[in-house]
Amino acid sequence: MLILHCPYCGVDAEETELHAGGEAHVKRFGPGSDDDQFHDYLFMRENPKGVHFERWQHANGCGKWFHVARCTATLEVFGTYPAQTTEPPQEIRDAITAKRPGWTWREFS
């Protein structure tokens, strides 16, 4: 059972209060992009064993979307942060580096 801290209402919410929203920080390619970019945007997702970034919604709660950095192998949660960002904040990256030195995920490390 995952327990995630909602950065908006401050609750340590358990999984049944939350709704998973897939990968975080997906960069949108819309009008003006070429077919390859659009294809990658639509279909190509990370499927790592280890550090992963996801979107979650506090559905049975404040209703807000937020981001989570966690490990898919151990279910360890490195941190949660608000969704108003296009990349993981530095303190989240530091927290991951402390536990998984040398991690990379898409263009982040």
Place this chain on the structure above:
Amino acid sequence: MSEPISALNGARIEGIAVIEELGLQGMITLRGDHSDKGLVKAATGATGQKMPGQRQALVEGESGLCWMSPDELLVLVPYTEVDAKLVEMQKALGSSHARAVNVSDARAVFRVSGPNAREVLAKMAPVDLSPEGFKPGDFRRTRLAQVAAAFWMEEDGAFRIVCFRSVAGYVFNLLQIAAQPGSDVGAF
């Protein structure tokens, strides 16, 4: 016009806690920036309460303010005064980017009281309801078994539960089962 009645018409049952469906309660959903002057004026003016902090409910009788999310408040007013309060609030909001909507008839309200009230709720909601974890004035939006609900604790240790009117029967049955005589766990 037909007489408005509440979802379960004041159903009441006693077990290890007392479950009551409360009558009609005026409710206004107010969405907007909590620090916006117009919004603060509308919310506090309608209820005579201060702005609630994060996950806080400031309620006295039938009037009060509950913190729903960083941009949403639940404004409680007496049922008969909703329309007048709404007009007042619209005036106070002025040109603020905010929205106030009467949702009174979309909701049902329950009260769970008695020494085992915490336990009854803890059976259904994934919330820390220990005396250290949940105190009078605390407000929480969560789920009760399979439906969304919100509740807060009153000064006397009773809980006030708000849910959608369409699931009022389900919630009442849930509470009734959770409060069956002899079903106390003694966790708190």
